[in-house]
């Protein structure tokens with residue numbers, strides 16, 4: 001399949017010398033300690049590392065949910081580090097998609113109404129065909145009228161994915177997207193993420209603790225103590241990917 005997205009920019013997200021310091025009482029915690037990295041347009045990156053290594057902080061800063069203490073962050077070529085909150089909110093709404101471990105669907109709304117929400121927030125009239133296409137793309141064409149309580153966990157996460165992608169964001173950020181799912185359902189959601197990358201060149205950054213989940217990506221970035229400790233490019237033909245990733249995690253946690 002060929003990419004349908006405008007891939008004119010080679011780098012979808014770039015961090016330059018990003019530091020993030022949290023203050024806890026008199027203590028300063030360096031959550032990110034000079035991270036410089038680019039994420040290629042149309043690529044699927046997994047971010048791994050021991051607990052407290054800075055994974056969520058990296059994702060939150062790159063997605064404009066949190067501000068770095070210093071350094072620059074570019075999303076689709078725009079420097080978001082200096083943006084005021086109003087512009088960052090607009091950027092998150094229009095150009096960034098999120099999925100989290102908790103599906104965060106609105107319980108009283110149907111799947112289709114949940115998927116429509118970002119369009120409504122952007123002041124756009126929801127086109128029914130567009131919403132139907134988004135649900136069909138995640139395999140839920142027949143479930144548009146169902147409420148979250150009438151859907152399985154995997155189906156709810158797929159609705160969340162359709163909702164994240166309805167605005168055709170430059171980047172999809174996923175924080176432990178399969179953390180609440182059983183093994184089989186996790187694999188289905190990961191295969192879907194992979195398909196979206198392959199068919200639509202959807203740039204995707206995913207934080208995960210699971211080596212099998214990470215093995216669906218093109219590349220794994222390992223963090224330790226707020227720094228990039230390693231980068232592993234993955235060959236889809238190599239069946240030992242999960243084992244290699246797990247071995248590297250064990251080394252970092254030692």
Ligand SMILES: Nc1ncnc2c1ncn2[C@@H]1O[C@H](COP(=O)(O)OP(=O)(O)OP(=O)(O)O)[C@@H](O)[C@H]1O
Nearest residue numbers: 022023024029031050051052053054055056057058
């Ligand atoms: N809001 C905050 N206030 C103070 N310290 C924080 C805050 N958020 C994160 N930290 C600290 O920053 C460091 C990095 O945290 P972060 O959540 O990014 O790590 P992580 O790799 O995602 O961890 P985990 O795998 O446990 O979720 C940790 O030492 C954490 O305690």
